[in-house]
Amino acid sequence: MLRWLIGGGREPQGLAEKSVQTIGEEQTQNPYTELLVLKGHHDIVRFLVPIDDYRFASAGDDGIVCLWNAQTGEKLFELHAHTQKITALASFPLSDTCEEKCHLILTAGADRTVIVWDCDNGRQVHKVSCFHSTVKCLTVLQRLDVWLSGGSDLCVWNRKLDLLCKTSHLIDADISAMIELPKNCVAAAVGKELIILRLKASRDGTEWDVIEVKRLLDHEDNIVSLVSVSDLTFATGSHVGELIVWDALDWTMHAYERRWDASLHVDPQQEIKLSHSQNEVSIQHLASDEECVFAAVGKGIYVYNLQMKRVIAFQKTAHDSTVLHITKVPNRQIISCSEDGSVRIWELREKQQLTAEPVPSGFFSMWGFGRTSKQASHTAKKPPESTTVFSLDLIGDLIGHSLAVQMFLYFSEHGLATCSADHLVILWKDGERESRLRSLLLFHKLEQSEDLQLRI
Template sequence: PAPAPVGGQASRPEPAGLKREGLTGRVSRELWASRGFGPVGLSAQPRPRRPPRWLRGFSSELLPWAEGWWPSWAGSVLRRAERAAALPSSVTQSHIWPQKSPLQTIGEEQTQNPYTELLVLKAHHDIVRFLVQLDEYRFASAGDDGIVVVWNAQTGEKLLELNGHTQKITALITFPSLEACEEKNQLILTASSDRTVILWDCDTGRQVRKVSCFQSTVKCLIVLQRLDVWLSGGNDLCVWNRKLDLLCKTSHLSDTVIFQLVAPTEESLEWDILEIKRLLDHQDNILSLVNVNDLSFITGSHVGEMIIWDILDWTMQACECNFWDPSPQLDTQQEIKLCQKPNDISIHHFTWDEENVFAAVGRGLYVYNLQMKRVIACQKTAHDSSVLHVAKLPNRQLISCSEDGSVRIWELREKQQLAVEPVPTGFFNMWGFGRVNKQASQPIKKQQENATPCSLELIGDLIGHSSSVEMFLYFEDHGLVTCSADHLIILWKNGERESGLRSLKLFQKLEENGDLYLAV
């Protein structure tokens, strides 16, 4: 007989033919009820997710797994399976299930991956898109729920929650105080789709000032600390001071333009923005821009063009358009238009060091040497989906995150040169048996010249998010922080370091209580 309803509510009937024997033994009535099938009323527990169509005909013992215990890697597999179920039978399985994936994998024993512990932080109710480091132990997060949360990077404690926006946040940036200023409170600026910008005090959680005179959504913010001003970019470009007074602005922006900000002088007491040059060398929209040094900056476009510009005369220093194949090819533009989708070659993000530029291009990672002006290493399929963020770490390491929900750690290594084939000598060489075939050796020599001198080797794969990982932060002492479309933030900790800290705290506590006895 069906169990009696709880609290006067009708209970959900148990599915016909569904056993209570799980994969590891008998499932208790409490666990069964928590999954939504027991005597618990419909309003007492949230409705569990239904399994996909392709899984509903499988063994009933797999149903509890399908009801919510999703592995972090199962998303892409389930999407492929659902697409396969919707296709006609005439379509072969090879169109959905590739025979061999070019994605580099790593085993469970990730000996070079230090991040063996994780801490899940829950505070947001929508996609978390932005992270910004406040100091050595604090960071702030923001996303589509319009909330800004300040966290302790060491303990994962939620310090502050800043509420002031009514729509999703579109930009987040720190606003450092001047060195001469006595007040050293940490300030941040947030922009939102509600067409407002708010200045926050992260030490107190107080809303310092708010601007709501924008005609369109502000999509980016930048601070010029030397001039103590900040800029907002949307349909127009505006310059503001610390008191959030508008200093000057431009007209409607339609092209890629280089502007010069003119500060007040004795002759002119007003701020002004002057147009210097329009950049017309890109064939499509520019998605990423970064300053490399005091002499050059780099732009990346939707069709995979990377251009290095001279800051002094605004001329093009170098251009790289062969990210899909580092070796020179004929008719590469025609080939890429026929064989590649635009998202497969879009440059989403840049990072750099003194020698190289690291580019997230489509699903791949590319290392471009500034001195050699060529790609020296690449991983064409670093992730299953587009790479959204990349950062350089010490010890020639690189971290990338992707729409596929993974965070991967790479190491830049130099390839070992192939040994030169010795010149054959002896009896057989007298009759030509050991003579080197020059025609056969020419393609090999050409291949060695075009090959990249370095490689990106996978040394760590962090699986914890169930959806797209938007970006991450790196703390030298506190590990890695990632944010995702699954509404979660994860602190990835160095397991060996955390274990040592716990042991040290334990010994200190025992010593304080007088319970520590040292062996003589």
């Protein structure tokens, strides 16, 4: 049974799956050999957010928010207040300037309310219901000790849910995602547009204003993913595969790609050819560790090294269905999850030394800097050079969910938490570590028992 759960029991469902890398039952490099199934939701679980080093919250379409202990799997609190599905979830970390020393989370619902919860006692702290539309995203600006709600407009709030300022209706579309930028700025995705907004506060902090600075109109379809790469760079990805890397200070374009139908010879023996289907090129999620950008593109995953300015590894068909979430974890490992219900662990390995081949312009030219040449069919000549090629090798396949895995959280000490359309949250545990902890606990109990006998 356990082997099936970590990848031994899935059978191919069609010819397309033959190109998906598989792994046998003996997953010797996969640490997650134990799991805990956490039940508390009655509908799709879409969001997970960390509270601290050992707690996290989950929320989804049933309107319920559950707080969990990531170490034991214990459900700490079950929070009920929203009458419709949860549309956004965010954690408000502790602040040195705030008198209230408690961990807070923010929840937004389709019932047009936002609620602030105290994670230490599970109580509702504040609630606001003055929104004209559903809040689609929540962003905490910890340095300013404020948070933002995005929907038909952008609102700026403090911890007590005092409205500090707001924008007017931006355009017909709503704000779907936001990230913090330097100089008190925020990038907001509004349909195809990327709007740069700046927050201004008076010296005493009593008066606030939010000003539209610039509109970036380079995307031709709705922006799906936003990620901060570093203090100087961020990236956006759209539904039809447009990926743009931006300067975070002056908002100019570092890299651009509008077509995903060209090819790149990373290895002379191998060629990537992407489908014209929107589902095959949609950039569902972007992640970064400042050294690399990780892109979930259709069913595939791609790794771009910022210093080398090129894609260093890829899996064109990493999953059987669309990849929904991707991130980098320690030991050069990458985790991805998909609509096919699987969670996969990849290791980035140095492959060999090769002489660089001529690279066609287009497609992965976005990973370099500057706009793609109009003559996409021409080959960009590069002098031969020694280059390191990397591979993404599958080392773990976690099969426990029966439906689409929406996202996951990685805890360095307590394993991996995943949430799914099957209403479940699963904690995947490092089997060796858990075995050691149980042994230590047993020895501790034996020592206590011996001490008790000696005293008697």
